[in-house]
Amino acid sequence: MAAAAPLLVMQGISKSFGSVQAVANVDLELNKGEILGLVGDNAAGKSTLMKLLTAVHKPDAGEIFIDGERAHIRNPSAARRYGIEMIYQDFSLAPNLSIADNIFLGRELKHSVAGLPLLDRKTMRRIARDTLGETHIRIDSVDTIVTDLSGGQQQAVAIARAIAFDAKVIIMDEPTASLSVKTIPPLLDLMRRLRDQGRSMIFITHRIQDVFDTCDRVLVLRRGTRVGLAPVGQTSIEEVTGLITGTREAFGAPPDHATH
Numbered sequence: 001m002a003a004a005a006p007l008l009v010m011q012g013i014s015k016s017f018g019s020v021q022a023v024a025n026v027d028l029e030l031n032k033g034e035i036l037g038l039v040g041d042n043a044a045g046k047s048t049l050m051k052l053l054t055a056v057h058k059p060d061a062g063e064i065f066i067d068g069e070r071a072h073i074r075n076p077s078a079a080r081r082y083g084i085e086m087i088y089q090d091f092s093l094a095p096n097l098s099i100a101d102n103i104f105l106g107r108e109l110k111h112s113v114a115g116l117p118l119l120d121r122k123t124m125r126r127i128a129r130d131t132l133g134e135t136h137i138r139i140d141s142v143d144t145i146v147t148d149l150s151g152g153q154q155q156a157v158a159i160a161r162a163i164a165f166d167a168k169v170i171i172m173d174e175p176t177a178s179l180s181v182k183t184i185p186p187l188l189d190l191m192r193r194l195r196d197q198g199r200s201m202i203f204i205t206h207r208i209q210d211v212f213d214t215c216d217r218v219l220v221l222r223r224g225t226r227v228g229l230a231p232v233g234q235t236s237i238e239e240v241t242g243l244i245t246g247t248r249e250a251f252g253a254p255p256d257h258a259t260h
């Protein structure tokens with residue numbers, strides 16, 4: 001039997017902004033139940049590559065496949081419909097809304113009461129409570145307004161929003177950047193638990209040790225180009241750091257369609 005297609009394939013992806021080539025012919029594959037670390041120096045193209053996946057930007061070239069089929073992701077809502085959720089560094093929550101309202105923002109559940117479509121608040125609150133419970137981050141009530149939450153709690157709400165809608169691919173762009181040192185290990189634990197439930201994640205971070213603690217494989221970008229891809233067990237912090245800074249040559253197999 002042929003091996004199952006990777007959950008997500010990005011192939012030959014390129015994007016320029018004016019004279020800046022932010023992403024140059026990059027290939028990325030993500031398997032089901034995998035955490036892929038995406039690392040590289042500032043301006044290496046990490047966030048841009050993910051924004052090309054969620055259609056915040058349109059690629060100049062390249063194709064995306066999900067479950068082996070060509071995906072046409074035209075805008076961020078379409079990305080969500082494909083099961084791709086991006087969690088931004090600032091969590092992108094609506095500060096004045098409750099936790100439950102944030103989790104369902106733009107995707108509210110409705111039910112019919114005497115023939116009228118009304119918000120199904122009871123179900124939304126229950127699902128919000130259940131999914132937050134999965135994050136193991138303590139929050140007293142799903143009616144709490146988001147501004148009253150700590151950074152770690154807001155992070156949990158952003159993750160709960162992704163898992164409530166059964167995201168297949170969760171992208172975390174520097175999720176630890178605004179967390180206190182104490183709240184980082186629980187986040188990494190949560191990521192590993194989600195992975196063990198079969199979810200797939202792309203984890204962008206500058207903390208290379210965290211990549212080795214959580215990820216299955218690591219992909220290194222330098223100046224928009226993929227310079228390395230390896231299982232974390234087959235590389236080292238020193239090697240990855242060398243690839244990021246350019247003191248080491250590329251490792252990993254070149255892309256199949258490489259022309260040189």
Ligand SMILES: Nc1ncnc2c1ncn2[C@@H]1O[C@H](COP(=O)(O)OP(=O)(O)OP(=O)(O)O)[C@@H](O)[C@H]1O
Binds near residue numbers: 020042043
């Ligand atoms: N909307 C945009 N308009 C113009 N240039 C952009 C835009 N977004 C990104 N760039 C440029 O593309 C390059 C890659 O940026 P990107 O944000 O992807 O880097 P990054 O790897 O995420 O870096 P960091 O670690 O600092 O977040 C940079 O040179 C950046 O200035």
Ligand SMILES: [Mg+2]
Binds near residue numbers: 046047048173
């Ligand atoms: Mg970035």
